[in-house]
Amino acid sequence: MERIPILRMGDxxxxxxxxxxxxxxxxxxxxxLTNRIVKNHARGVLIDISALxxxxxxxxRTLANIASMARILDxxxxxxxxxxxxxxTLVELGISLPNIRTALNVEKGVSLLRAEVENNIxxxxxxxxx
Amino acid sequence: MQTTTSDRLTVRAEEDVVKVRQAxxxxxxKTGLNLVDQTKVxxxxxxxxxxxxxxxxxxxxxxxxxxxxxxxxxxxxxxxxGPGIADIELAMKxxxxxxxxxxxxxxxxxxxxxxxxxxxxxxxxxxxxxxKWKG
Numbered sequence: 001m002e003r004i005p006i007l008r009m010g011d012x013x014x015x016x017x018x019x020x021x022x023x024x025x026x027x028x029x030x031x032x033l034t035n036r037i038v039k040n041h042a043r044g045v046l047i048d049i050s051a052l053x054x055x056x057x058x059x060x061r062t063l064a065n066i067a068s069m070a071r072i073l074d075x076x077x078x079x080x081x082x083x084x085x086x087x088x089t090l091v092e093l094g095i096s097l098p099n100i101r102t103a104l105n106v107e108k109g110v111s112l113l114r115a116e117v118e119n120n121i122x123x124x125x126x127x128x129x130x
Numbered sequence: 131m132q133t134t135t136s137d138r139l140t141v142r143a144e145e146d147v148v149k150v151r152q153a154x155x156x157x158x159x160k161t162g163l164n165l166v167d168q169t170k171v172x173x174x175x176x177x178x179x180x181x182x183x184x185x186x187x188x189x190x191x192x193x194x195x196x197x198x199x200x201x202x203x204x205x206x207x208x209x210x211x212g213p214g215i216a217d218i219e220l221a222m223k224x225x226x227x228x229x230x231x232x233x234x235x236x237x238x239x240x241x242x243x244x245x246x247x248x249x250x251x252x253x254x255x256x257x258x259x260x261x262k263w264k265g
Contacts, residue, residue, distance in 0.1 A: 020151065022144040023180070054151065054169055056176040057234045085169035093173060093238040094224055 004029045006036050011043040012113060013075075014106075018051045026062040033066055037073045043120075044113040045070050048106055050081025060095040067100040076116040077101065080109035134202075135160070135195040141179050141208075142188045150179040150191050158204050161195050163264050171204055171262040174239040178208045178258050181235050185228070186210025186256055196261070203244070203263035211255040218250055 002025060007014040013036055015029070033045060047063065049055065055063070067077040078101045082090075090097070101116065103109035137153055140146060154175040158168040175191075182189040189210030196205045215221045222240065227233035236258070240246040243260035250256040 020148050022148045024144055053155070054173045054176060056173050056180075057232045057238060058176075058180065061232055083169075085166045088166055089169045089173045089242065092170065092241050093177075094234045094241070095232075 001025065001028065003032065006032060008036075008040055008042070011041075011117065012110070013037065013040065013042045013045045014048070015045070016048040016051070020053075021059065023058055026059055030062055030066050030069070034069045034073065037070055037075045042075050043117045045075055045077045046106065046109050046113055047077065047079050048081045048109075049079060049086075050083065050105075052086065053083065055082070055086050055090055055095075057093060057095060060090060060093075060097065064097055064100055071099075074120075076113055076120065078103055078109045078113050078116070080104065080106055132197050132199075133194045133205075134197060137193045139191045139193065140188075141182045141191055144183070147176060147179040147183060150193075151176050153193050154204065154206065157193055157195055158262070161202055161204055161264055163204065163262065167262055167264070170242040171206070171260075174242040174260055174262075175206055177235040177239045178206070178260070180231075181258075182208045182210045184231075186212030188212075189255070201263050201265065203261055205259065205261045208258045209255065210257075214252040214254055215248075215250040215256055216252060218248055222248075 004015060004017055070077045080103045101112060103112045139150055139153060151172050155172045158171050179191060192207040194205045196203055220226055222236050224237045225233040239260060244263050245261040247259045
């Protein structure tokens with residue numbers, strides 16, 4: 001079975017989904033990313049879906065699961081590059097991805113991820129002071 | 131109602147759901163649906179093909195380019211010989227699922243299409259027909 005490659009970029013993991021994924025490929029990505037966050041001590045995950053021409057309920061749920069699992073493992077997730085037609089369709093389908101951060105492109109996504117991770121570290125240090 | 135092109139696909143495995151999406155996209159483009167409508171009908175096709183596979187135990191999909199003289203569109207028919215749906219009204223509710231999904235497949239596909247029809251008999255199977263018109 002084909003797998004989606006995961007690239008490491010400093011503290012972040014970068015995934016570009018370029019194929020029309022069937023469900024098992026999406027689930028394998030979820031498992032692989034979760035393992036790589038732990039193995040590489042990653043602080044952030046950037047998922048580029050600019051090449052995806054649909055996101056159905058299964059892929060939507062998988063993306064939301066990845067973000068939740070990453071959060072539990074102390075990593076932030078940012079989804080970038082969603083096509084406008086995909087966003088319109090997702091909302092009409094009934095999926096709003098409330099727990100996932102988004103950015104328009106990879107560059108903005110990386111800035112957001114850096115800010116989120118820094119913010120998270122500052123918050124944690126503040127908590128330790130108490 | 132006139133059918134100009136038709137394509138019949140078998141849904142037996144997850145890969146077939148991807149093929150249904152691709153065939154729907156190709157016909158929606160040929161029919162001249164705009165990008166948002168193409169995306170909506172392909173997404174609806176993906177939800178319904180997955181239902182055919184997961185809940186119907188597999189089946190067939192008929193993908194047609196249709197015209198009623200005034201307008202043209204894409205019609206998709208999903209047929210399975212699975213267990214059928216006991217309570218269609220309940221199955222159509224947002225969030226209801228008999229499996230592990232989100233429960234948005236049927237209700238979501240209905241919202242994404244212009245016309246939606248479902249027929250189901252216990253022990254005999256389920257047929258879902260959706261139409262997306264151009265414009």
